[in-house]
Amino acid sequence: MAVLFLLVVVGQWGAAPGADASIRKAPYLIYTGSPTEIKVLWQLSATEQCTIEWGFDETYALGNAVTSEYGPDHQHAYTVPALAPGAWYCYRVTAGSEQSTGTFRAAPAPGTTKLKFFAYGDTRTYPADHDAVAASIIRAYTADPELQTLILCAGDLVYNGDLETDWDSQFFGGAYSNIRSMLAHLPYQACMGNHENTGAGFVKYFPYPFIADRYWSFDYGPAHFAVVDQYVPYDSGSVQLAWLEDDLAATARPWKFVLFHEPGWSAGYHSNDATVQTCIQPLCEEYGVTVVFAGHNHYYARAVVNGVQHITTGGGGAPLKAPVGGYPNVVDTAMALHHCEIEIDGGYLYFKAVTPEDSVIDYFDISLPGAGAGQDEGGCANSGLWLGTVVPNPFRLTAAVSYSLPQPSAARLAVYNVTGQLVTTLLDEDVAAGPHDATWDGRDAAGRRVSAGLYLLRLEAGGARCTTKVMLRD
Secondary structure, three states: OOOOOOOOOOOOOOOOOOOOOOEEEEEEEEOOOOOOOEEEEEEEOOOOOEEEEEEOOOOOOOEEEEEOOEOOOOEEEEEEOOOOOOOEEEEEEEEOOEEEEEEEEOOOOOOOOEEEEEEEOOOOOOHHHHHHHHHHHHHHHHHOHHHOOOEEEOOOOOOOOOOHHHHHHHHOOOOOHHHHHHHHHOOEEEOOOHHHOOOHHHHHHOOOOOOEOOEEEEEEOOEEEEEOOOOOOOOOOOHHHHHHHHHHHHOOOOEEEEEOOOOOOOOOOOOOOHHHHHHHHHHHHHHOEEEEEEOOOOOEEEEEEOOEEEEEEOOOOOOOOOOOOOOOOEEEEEOOOOEEEEEEEOOEEEEEEEOOOOOEEEEEEEEOOOOOOOEEEOOHHHHOOEEOOOEOOOEOOOEEEEEEEOOOEEEEEEEEEOOOOEEEEEEEEEEOOEEEEEEEOOEOOOOOEOOOEEEEEEEEEOOEEEEEEEEEOO
16 A cells, blocks of 8 residues: 655644635544544635635646535535545645645555554643643644544543634634644544533534434444443433444444443542443443543543543643542543554454543553463564463563573563663573563662653564563653
């Protein structure tokens, strides 16, 4: 597949000198569930035809279309068709004398085993803070283009979703160039929050193909995402809960995620949602849901319940609140603006929560049942070489890892930073066949404690290599 043109600085509108601006909400993207399509939406301040063009580079040579407004409020939308799975595209919207450009990456083909994506929530009230979070997201996918896929939002996009002025000023405001640029590059996959109120504005600007009310699901590469609407019944006996069970039971995707606004397990401010605990959690356990994303509480928290990771990612721009200690099942918290980055690589998932200053506040990795432990690289699984999960992870003092060799061999176990530089060597000698253990105390080869962050443990033996990730805490 050819590498296609990717424009980094986009989403800026510029009218010709002396022209009246007609753009009210700059183009943004949503994914409707088809890997061969992407939907581009925008809004004008007056009635006017627009042109959208797209292509592999900024000649926009693949196609073009003329759009007319729909609804009573000068909205435009166009679904770009016939996309090549996983390819990058450029697009340009022309409205009168104004133009806007953006890029997107088409969804991966079914059967793809790798995926990276973002998640966050509660962007309301303070758009300058949201803009800072958006800037860190832009830096992440600029450094790693494989992250330019989609972003999940756990609701509460604006303070009052029934007020048009809140959508104009808090979410789509022209003063916040990073938010605009992010929306022009990443399909925005959101759920209803309580601050969306009746949901009229939410549905107006995010017209996903809902099953009913504001719930639906979609596949994306190796992942299945179920989006729950907590503002219609979702308890035992409800139509939505029956749909959710059928939906999770029917998907063949190996990685399953659920997205809604109010968490079942979190660290205070708002009470834990009892319906999530009694009705949704049993479905997650039965049908192998890996991660549940929620917001509502304006901080980061992670709880683990019978193997299901419950992420509270409410640090997208709403006024921050302090997590409260002592809540059940909670393993980590942070009072911080942040976004989450998720990487799927075959049977393994790597997660991190990142502040606008690009500091990692939490990290974990998990594997699918039957996938074993440790990431497979360079024939690791086929060779019989095995590298276990790091415990604890994250760690502060000492981390332990088990490994096993299928036969006696010279072996090397080393720690690298994320740029690939060697930090220290834990083992470099002949090793007998069978299981062994090793530890790392967070120090480099000179005995100096290294800075907190993400590191790689790499085991090499017999021409094979295994790698796993470890997070060092302050």
